Amino acid sequence: MTGSEAQPPEPTVRMLYCRCAFAQVVPADVKSAVLDGLAAAGRGFEGVADLCDMAARRDPHLADLARLAKEGTTLRIAACWPRAVRGLFHLADSPLGETGVEILNMRTLPAERVLAGMLDGDTSAVAESAAARDDATAEQAAASRIATLGKLPPNTPLGETP
Amino acid sequence: MTTLAPRQPRVVLYEGSGAEPFAGAERAELVAAFLDRGYSVTLAHEGAAAAADEATFVVVGRFAGQAPLVTAAEATVAVHDCSGRTPAEVIGLVDGARGNRPLNAPGTGDSWKPWFPVIDPVRCTNCMQCLSFCLFDVYGVDADHRLRVENPSNCKVNCPACSRVCPEVAIMFPKYHAGPIDGAPVSQTDVGREKMKVDISALLGGDIYARLKERSAEAKNRFSRERSADQALAERRRCLTKLADAAAIPREVLDALPSPEEILRKSAEAAKRAAAALAGQAAAEAIGPAASSPSA
Ligand code: SF4
Ligand code: SF4
Numbered sequence: 086m087t088g089s090e091a092q093p094p095e096p097t098v099r100m101l102y103c104r105c106a107f108a109q110v111v112p113a114d115v116k117s118a119v120l121d122g123l124a125a126a127g128r129g130f131e132g133v134a135d136l137c138d139m140a141a142r143r144d145p146h147l148a149d150l151a152r153l154a155k156e157g158t159t160l161r162i163a164a165c166w167p168r169a170v171r172g173l174f175h176l177a178d179s180p181l182g183e184t185g186v187e188i189l190n191m192r193t194l195p196a197e198r199v200l201a202g203m204l205d206g207d208t209s210a211v212a213e214s215a216a217a218r219d220d221a222t223a224e225q226a227a228a229s230r231i232a233t234l235g236k237l238p239p240n241t242p243l244g245e246t247p
Numbered sequence: 248m249t250t251l252a253p254r255q256p257r258v259v260l261y262e263g264s265g266a267e268p269f270a271g272a273e274r275a276e277l278v279a280a281f282l283d284r285g286y287s288v289t290l291a292h293e294g295a296a297a298a299a300d301e302a303t304f305v306v307v308g309r310f311a312g313q314a315p316l317v318t319a320a321e322a323t324v325a326v327h328d329c330s331g332r333t334p335a336e337v338i339g340l341v342d343g344a345r346g347n348r349p350l351n352a353p354g355t356g357d358s359w360k361p362w363f364p365v366i367d368p369v370r371c372t373n374c375m376q377c378l379s380f381c382l383f384d385v386y387g388v389d390a391d392h393r394l395r396v397e398n399p400s401n402c403k404v405n406c407p408a409c410s411r412v413c414p415e416v417a418i419m420f421p422k423y424h425a426g427p428i429d430g431a432p433v434s435q436t437d438v439g440r441e442k443m444k445v446d447i448s449a450l451l452g453g454d455i456y457a458r459l460k461e462r463s464a465e466a467k468n469r470f471s472r473e474r475s476a477d478q479a480l481a482e483r484r485r486c487l488t489k490l491a492d493a494a495a496i497p498r499e500v501l502d503a504l505p506s507p508e509e510i511l512r513k514s515a516e517a518a519k520r521a522a523a524a525l526a527g528q529a530a531a532e533a534i535g536p537a538a539s540s541p542s543a
Binding site for chain 2: 104106110129130131142146165166171173180215217218
């Protein structure tokens with residue numbers, strides 16, 4: 086050993102890609118481009134047809150992945166909202182730890198940002214994944230709808246609400 | 248109710264030692280095709296045996312005629328050399344190797360769309376309102392009297408109704424089209440939207456199930472008077488329209504609801520389970536500090 090400090094070993098990375106094959110909630114072009122990018126990278130990864138389906142089965146593989154992440158492997162998941170993904174692991178009795186897990190949101194991020202997170206460990210892409218949709222207009226519309234509903238007299242036909 | 252096998256079958260595409268890698272585009276095409284059929288896929292660069300778990304039934308790779316023997320936890324796994332085969336031929340090989348293993352295949356007639364409530368454990372306060380609301384035994388409690396999604400496949404596909412009863416906005420349906428039910432962060436506006444739920448209830452003139460019961464009873468009376476199933480159904484549909492619009496409950500779900508008597512019985516049962524869970528929580532809280540105190 087020289088006088089310089091020993092570097093900690095690079096953490097092993099496991100990549101999990103969710104195809105969301107039973108729904109159209111993840112834009113098709115994004116999920117295809119992410120898969121193309123992962124396949125072209127020449128690295129091993131796992132794909133699942135539908136992480137929701139896996140969680141409903143309480144697939145023991147989810148527990149394996151959660152355990153690996155707690156033992157020092159970095160688990161990178163390309164799926165949807167991090168809150169939903171964490172909820173799914175919890176439902177499967179395999180809760181994810183606070184650290185060691187990086188979730189990339191294919192519902193909101195462009196494919197290149199998802200790939201930057203998955204392949205290069207770009208933590209800003211991980212942070213963006215959990216950020217609210219930049220959709221102030223939708224928020225305002227929802228707020229005004231709530232206000233209007235609150236003012237309507239009882240028994241107003243709902244079809245006539247804004 | 249759908250009975251779910253513990254795992255979807257897994258395919259290993261092997262590119263480790265002893266195998267030629269697939270061409271880039273071909274690799275993506277194969278992975279996409281298998282996932283879209285419902286399989287799990289591992290693109291393995293290490294030992295195929297290490298990548299295989301008990302759900303693995305087939306390993307495919309370009310082995311140049313030297314396919315190795317792979318044994319997973321419980322069974323010998325079929326290994327196919329697919330040198331010189333087109334992606335379509337590889338897919339055919341895998342489908343053939345699956346035999347009669349169950350597969351929830353997207354887009355097929357008998358497939359199950361994985362739709363069910365997912366709880367945000369950070370937000371949930373275990374108040375059990377969702378448990379007492381659901382008529383289909385989706386919810387249960389764990390050994391610590393905390394809420395648990397017990398029977399996900401009992402949930403009515405595309406119905407997010409129970410997310411509207413949660414005062415903490417803790418219930419997600421990841422396949423829902425909008426936030427925060429889809430899992431998007433919960434904003435103050437969303438918490439305020441809980442007030443909208445109350446307003447909707449007021450607009451309907453009270454508790455949604457009471458209303459439903461009343462409407463269904465009306466339809467049922469009409470049915471017995473007129474002896475016309477079609478007419479009774481039409482009436483039920485008409486009366487339930489408002490409910491469907493208000494709570495975003497799919498019409499099919501409302502149509503499929505049990506009889507008013509059954510609804511009452513089920514609600515009472517669910518309320519009882521919720522009360523028992525809450526009593527269990529209270530008892531555990533009362534015992535907890537005493538049990539852990541040094542003088543106990
Ligand atoms: S986890 Fe998200 S992306 Fe994956 S199947 Fe479920 S809803 Fe779709
Ligand atoms: S209603 Fe919401 S807070 Fe209450 S137990 Fe259900 S998920 Fe938890």
